[in-house]
Amino acid sequence: MLITPDRATVATHWGTYLYETGDERLKPHPIDPDPSPIGFDMLAAARHPVRIARPSVRRSYLERGADAGGDGRGREDYVEVSWDEALDLAASAYRQVISERGNEAIYGGSYGWGSAGRFHHAQSQLHRFLNCVGGYTSSVGTYSHGAGSTLLPHVIGSSDGLSGRHTSWERIAENADLVVMFGGTPWKNSQVNAGGVARHSLSTHLSRFAERGVSAINISPIRDDVPLGTRAEWLPIRPGSDVALMLALAFVLDEEGLTDTSFLQSHTAGFDVFAGYLRGSDDGQPKTPEWAAPLCDIPPDEIRPLARRMAKGRTFLMMAWSLQRAEYGEQPFWMLVTLAAMLGQIGLPGGGFGFGYGAVDGTGREAPIRWPSFPQGINPVKSFIPVARIADMLLHPGESYDFNGEQRRYPEIELIHWAGGNPFHHHQDLGRLTRAWRRPSTIIVQDHVWTATARMADIVFPVVMQVERDDISCSSRDAILTPSHRILEPYAGARSNYAILCGLADRLDAGQKFSEGLAEEGWIRRLYDQARRRLADIGREIPDFESFWAGGPLEIPGGDAGDLLGAFRDDPAANPLRTPTGRIEIASETIAAFRYEDCPGHPTWFEPESWSEPGLALISNQPNRKLHSQLEFGSYAQQGRPGGCEPARIHPDDGAALGIADGATIKLSTTRGSCIARAVYSENLRRGVIQLSTGAWFAPENPDDAQPHCLAGNVNAVTRDKGTSRLAQGSVAQSCRVTVTPCEGTLRRLDVYTQAPVTRPRSATDS
Numbered sequence: 001m002l003i004t005p006d007r008a009t010v011a012t013h014w015g016t017y018l019y020e021t022g023d024e025r026l027k028p029h030p031i032d033p034d035p036s037p038i039g040f041d042m043l044a045a046a047r048h049p050v051r052i053a054r055p056s057v058r059r060s061y062l063e064r065g066a067d068a069g070g071d072g073r074g075r076e077d078y079v080e081v082s083w084d085e086a087l088d089l090a091a092s093a094y095r096q097v098i099s100e101r102g103n104e105a106i107y108g109g110s111y112g113w114g115s116a117g118r119f120h121h122a123q124s125q126l127h128r129f130l131n132c133v134g135g136y137t138s139s140v141g142t143y144s145h146g147a148g149s150t151l152l153p154h155v156i157g158s159s160d161g162l163s164g165r166h167t168s169w170e171r172i173a174e175n176a177d178l179v180v181m182f183g184g185t186p187w188k189n190s191q192v193n194a195g196g197v198a199r200h201s202l203s204t205h206l207s208r209f210a211e212r213g214v215s216a217i218n219i220s221p222i223r224d225d226v227p228l229g230t231r232a233e234w235l236p237i238r239p240g241s242d243v244a245l246m247l248a249l250a251f252v253l254d255e256e257g258l259t260d261t262s263f264l265q266s267h268t269a270g271f272d273v274f275a276g277y278l279r280g281s282d283d284g285q286p287k288t289p290e291w292a293a294p295l296c297d298i299p300p301d302e303i304r305p306l307a308r309r310m311a312k313g314r315t316f317l318m319m320a321w322s323l324q325r326a327e328y329g330e331q332p333f334w335m336l337v338t339l340a341a342m343l344g345q346i347g348l349p350g351g352g353f354g355f356g357y358g359a360v361d362g363t364g365r366e367a368p369i370r371w372p373s374f375p376q377g378i379n380p381v382k383s384f385i386p387v388a389r390i391a392d393m394l395l396h397p398g399e400s401y402d403f404n405g406e407q408r409r410y411p412e413i414e415l416i417h418w419a420g421g422n423p424f425h426h427h428q429d430l431g432r433l434t435r436a437w438r439r440p441s442t443i444i445v446q447d448h449v450w451t452a453t454a455r456m457a458d459i460v461f462p463v464v465m466q467v468e469r470d471d472i473s474c475s476s477r478d479a480i481l482t483p484s485h486r487i488l489e490p491y492a493g494a495r496s497n498y499a500i501l502c503g504l505a506d507r508l509d510a511g512q513k514f515s516e517g518l519a520e521e522g523w524i525r526r527l528y529d530q531a532r533r534r535l536a537d538i539g540r541e542i543p544d545f546e547s548f549w550a551g552g553p554l555e556i557p558g559g560d561a562g563d564l565l566g567a568f569r570d571d572p573a574a575n576p577l578r579t580p581t582g583r584i585e586i587a588s589e590t591i592a593a594f595r596y597e598d599c600p601g602h603p604t605w606f607e608p609e610s611w612s613e614p615g616l617a618l619i620s621n622q623p624n625r626k627l628h629s630q631l632e633f634g635s636y637a638q639q640g641r642p643g644g645c646e647p648a649r650i651h652p653d654d655g656a657a658l659g660i661a662d663g664a665t666i667k668l669s670t671t672r673g674s675c676i677a678r679a680v681y682s683e684n685l686r687r688g689v690i691q692l693s694t695g696a697w698f699a700p701e702n703p704d705d706a707q708p709h710c711l712a713g714n715v716n717a718v719t720r721d722k723g724t725s726r727l728a729q730g731s732v733a734q735s736c737r738v739t740v741t742p743c744e745g746t747l748r749r750l751d752v753y754t755q756a757p758v759t760r761p762r763s764a765t766d767s
Contacts, residue, residue, distance in 0.1 A: 008485035009552050011196045011473030012466055013116045013627050014038040016553060019467075019487045031480070031553050034200040036191035037636055038626060042467050045634040046488055050449045050753050052462035053492035054760070055086030061442075061458040066093060066414075070438035073456045074703040077757035083493070083503070090459050091507035093442040097415045098134060104383045105414040107440075108136040111143075111387055111421045116196040117471030117484060118527045119520065122420020122446070122463075122497050124374040129501040130417070132510040135381030137411050143388055143426050145321045147329035147730035148355060150386075150404055154588050155337050156565065157578030162333075162355045164477065165561040167316070169205035169357075169364040172214075175350025177313030179209065179216045180306075181232065182242050182336065183320025184225025185358030188624035193361040195371075196473035198480035198553050200361050206230045217306070219245070221619060222691060223684040225320075235306075236686035239617045240326055240608045240735060241296035245303065246335045247605055248292035251278055252307035253342050260344020267572050268341050269579075270587025274602040287605070295607070297686075315343055317353040322621060326734040328598060328606040329724035335603040338586050346584070347569025354564060362477030366561045368538060371474050371481075372530035374523065383411045386729035390427065391721055394436035402726035405594045417444045419463075419497055424452035424698040424714075425629035428733050429672045429721035431708045434700075446497055449633065450756045452698035462494040469496055470520070472528055481531065481542070482553040496520065591727065599725040610720070613737035616654060616690040618668070620715040620733050623695035632697050633753045641678075644747060646713030648677035648692040650740070651685050658740055665743040668692065670736065673717040675710040676743060690740060694733075699752040712752055 008019045010026060014036040017026035026042055028035035056078035060068040081089075097105050108130045110123040130136040141149055149159050161167075172179060190202040206227060209216055216232035218225055221239050226232040237245060253259045254275065264271045280286035289300035317340050323332045336353050345351025357363050385393050386403055389410075397412035427433050437443070437456055445457035448465050468491065471484045498520055505514035518526065528545050535542055540556055548554060565584075567575040576582030580590060592601025610617075625640040626632055640647065645665060652662070660666055662681040667674055668690070677692050685691055692715045700708035700717070710717040719736045723729035 008487050009483050010039070010042070010467055010487065011116060011198070011471070011482040011484035012039045012042070013192045013194070013630075014197060015191070015200065016196070016198045016473075016482055017042075019485075029198075029553065032197075032199050034203045036197075036200065038191060038631065041631075041634050041636050042465070043488070045631055046465050046467050046491060048449070048633055049755060050633050051491050052448060052450055052454065052460060052494070054080045054462060055083055055493070056080050056460045056756070056758055057086060057089060058458045062089075065089070066096065066441035068458075070440060070443070073438050073443070073458070074434065077759060078460065080758055080760040083495070086459055086461065087503045087507060090444050090504055093415055093444070093459075094133065094504075094508055097442070101412070101414050103134040103381050104137055104411050106130065106136040107393075107413045107416045108138055109390070109416050109418040109421070109423065111139060111423065111426065116194075116466065117473050118195070118372060119374050119523050120469055120471045120496060120498065121374055124376050125497045125501055126417060126419040126446075127376040127379070128374065129505055129514055131377035131379050132505060132514045133508050135379045137381060137383040137385070137413065138379060139387035139390070140384050141387050141728070141730065143325070143731045144359070145324060145356065146386060146388060147324040147724040147728040148321065148333045150728035150730070151330040151333055154579065154591055155334055155585050161353060161564045165366065165564065166354045166357070166364045167350075167352060167562075167564045168366075168560065169201070169208070171563060172316050172350050173205065173208040173212050175314055176214050176316045178309060178315045179214060179318060180219065180310065180315065181216060181226060181318045181320075181357075182219045182332070183323050184218045184220045184222065185318065185320070186225045186621075187227045187358070189622050190358050190361045192627045193475045193477065195475040196478075196482060196484075197361045197475065198478060198482055201365075202358055202361065203227065205364070221617070221686045221689045235298055235302065238295070238297040238686075239619060239689060240611065242323055243331045243335050243603065243605050244287075244292040244295040245298060246332070246339050247278060247287035247603075248289045248303050249307040249310065250339055250342055251287045252289065252304050253311060254278060256308070258308065258311035259342045263344035263346070264341060267346070267569065268584040268586050269581040270585055270589075270602060271341075273587035274338065277602060277604065310343060314345060314348065314350050316350055318357045319353070319355050321356045321359045322734060324724065325731050327608045327610065327724065327732050329730050329732065330599055330728055331603055331606065337584065338603050341584055341586060347563050347566040349563055352564050362475050365477050365479070367474070367477060367479050368540060368556055369531070369534040372527045372534070374527070385410065386723070388427070388731040389723065389729050390423065391429070391433045391436040394439045395432075401729070402596065403729050404727055405590070413440050415442045415444070416440050418453060418457075419446040422451045422453045422629050424456065425694065425716070427721070428716050428719040428731060430698055430710070430714065430716050431673045431706055432721055434703070434708070435706070446500060448491070448494060451629065452752075455756050461500050462492065463500070464490045464494045464496050468494070470524060472524060479556045480553050481548070481556065483549050483551070498523075594727065596726040599727040608735050610735040610737055613670070615737045615739040616650070617688055618715070618718070618736040618738045619689060619691040620694050620719060620736070621691065623693040626695050629695045629697060632695055637695075642680070643678055644750065645676055645678035646692060646696045647680045648690055649680045649682040649685055650690045651683065651687045652681045653687055654690070655679060655681055660740065660742055665747065667741050667743040668715075668718055668738040669741070670718040670738055671707065672720070673707045673709065675713050675715060675717045676747065677713045690738065697752045699750055701748070711748055711750055
């Protein structure tokens with residue numbers, strides 16, 4: 001155990017905080033100019049009644065093991081057992097599955113923001129363990145940008161500008177005349193970052209736009225997708241129509257001779273193919289502003305001046321990750337790169353494009369080194385699925401599907417082991433996921449609270465929270481290394497993910513391979529020493545571990561990625577992209593050869609299928625009082641639930657037309673399910689839209705309903721579960737329309753924020 005000073009630092013996903021002995025709440029750290037309040041109540045959250053106290057096993061599973069089947073998940077109570085009994089049960093399930101079905105039948109489902117820190121990263125911990133016992137079926141991609149991360153390597157040869165190596169905010173502010181933001185840069189999203197946040201910076205960056213006179217345009221159905229103080233112009237676009245608008249902008253550039261033909265000839269491939277589609281040579285429909293206007297609900301006399309304005313000065317194009325979380329989600333990302341290429345400013349200071357500015361804190365910053373992390377090892381099993389296809393995999397084992405040029409088959413999964421995530425928050429169509437989740441023979445979940453996922457498990461291991469463990473924190477995008485001190489003793493019988501997996505690895509004869517003989521402190525010191533050596537290799541010295549641990553955040557001069565694709569622009573022959581042509585592929589022969597009707601070989605407009613559904617367009621964006629569903633039970637998140645309901649923003653005109661008053665309880669419905677929310681009038685939304693954020697815990701009124709009704713307001717009770725296209729198979733959560741009606745009667749009291757039904761026999765201990 002590492003010694004915690006009286007004045008401790010706690011580093012989390014949503015910020016770095018201070019703790020002094022006796023404090024009831026965490027305080028913001030002086031290093032952070034714009035702290036997030038999400039983490040202030042972590043001390044109270046650590047002792048909340050919804051914490052999992054001891055290892056617990058679903059009753060019928062305890063009696064009959066895997067022979068119990070999965071029908072009782074979500075319906076039965078749990079029995080608390082000793083750690084030895086729980087670990088023995090889990091090890092027995094592993095041995096049976098591996099011997100009878102092989103390691104491909106194990107799904108290592110650790111997805112989500114399970115922890116901040118270089119060592120206590122739940123996904124790394126679980127995947128290392130699974131690799132030590134023979135491997136597992138894995139997942140690729142993310143719900144956040146799965147379509148984009150599959151597409152961009154075909155177009156620019158990498159995912160640069162999506163998950164790293166962005167043009168910095170400083171370069172944009174110093175050099176751009178105009179910033180066009182498709183989907184905005186919402187402050188609420190920038191509260192968080194994988195691995196930790198030391199200094200929140202979005203507000204500072206946006207304020208520099210005003211100081212420098214940089215104009216900003218927010219193209220979004222939501223006005224405050226850009227902080228209102230930024231004074232961005234607002235174009236309230238129809239959800240799902242961004243590609244139509246960008247095609248119209250491209251048409252104007254092409255028609256009026258505003259395209260940089262020299263750049264297109266020297267740095268891109270396939271523009272002539274795309275131009276035929278743009279001009280209507282292929283389908284008889286020129287993509288004019290007049291064609292786009294009824295689709296995107298922006299008049300032609302606003303589209304044409306915008307195109308000219310973009311070509312007149314230095315323009316930077318931003319796009320939120322959320323735009324690709326929709327039907328045909330590959331297309332907006334491809335079209336943004338194409339539009340930037342037509343402007344010819346890619347690689348110039350303050351020009352070009354980038355994705356996810358504001359999606360998390362740290363976008364536009366670069367760490368000076370690659371920070372060390374807990375090593376996962378090598379997975380000998382080659383079976384994988386796109387992450388958003390988990391329900392398909394469980395419901396349709398053995399069936400074939402297309403993904404990125406390959407035809408693959410879904411494996412048959414018998415055991416799911418999940419740590420550090422909540423799929424009953426992340427995934428869509430939760431009624432369908434519930435049916436799928438009951439298929440495997442064994443489900444093991446490691447968590448610190450009784451989420452819906454834990455309540456649907458067979459074996460539940462209680463895990464410590466951030467404030468109950470030591471670690472070191474640093475975002476992969478940041479240059480600030482921070483100690484994170486343990487300030488509370490573990491709750492009841494909770495253990496760290498590492499301790500749990502060590503116990504399980506020992507039982508499966510992989511203990512030494514997993515731990516390498518190191519306790520937690522030994523791993524933390526090893527990771528710090530690795531970082532120290534890597535920094536020394538580039539001439540940057542940091543103190544020894546003891547000095548670091550006794551201090552606060554350690555600032556290291558960061559790297560600078562320069563301008564995205566700057567070297568390629570300067571000399572494309574010497575710095576070719578990793579595409580077949582070495583250039584930006586506006587048209588891709590590779591993708592065209594896949595013959596996917598839903599993702600052809602160049603950017604293409606597809607009208608979303610969801611547009612034919614009745615009701616209002618649903619935007620299920622990120623919440624502003626929590627990270628995904630984390631700390632949903634905490635006081636800060638609950639203060640944002642007026643009357644105990646999730647707020648659903650709606651334009652006053654739509655509310656009046658539907659007979660829904662401001663503050664009324666409402667029901668959002670689709671053929672997949674329904675959920676309760678509280679109507680909140682807002683003129684910051686365009687008409688025809690309702691916005692209900694993700695993050696509510698799943699609380700179905702009846703766990704047996706095929707179309708569940710969620711009493712807590714989990715929006716994924718109604719969203720669609722299908723792939724963006726055969727190319728990427730990403731999430732389409734943003735392609736959804738809902739019927740909205742008043743909800744009569746008294747709301748049932750929720751028991752979702754309390755203990756699951758648990759029996760504790762006298763034999764159960766905290767040992």
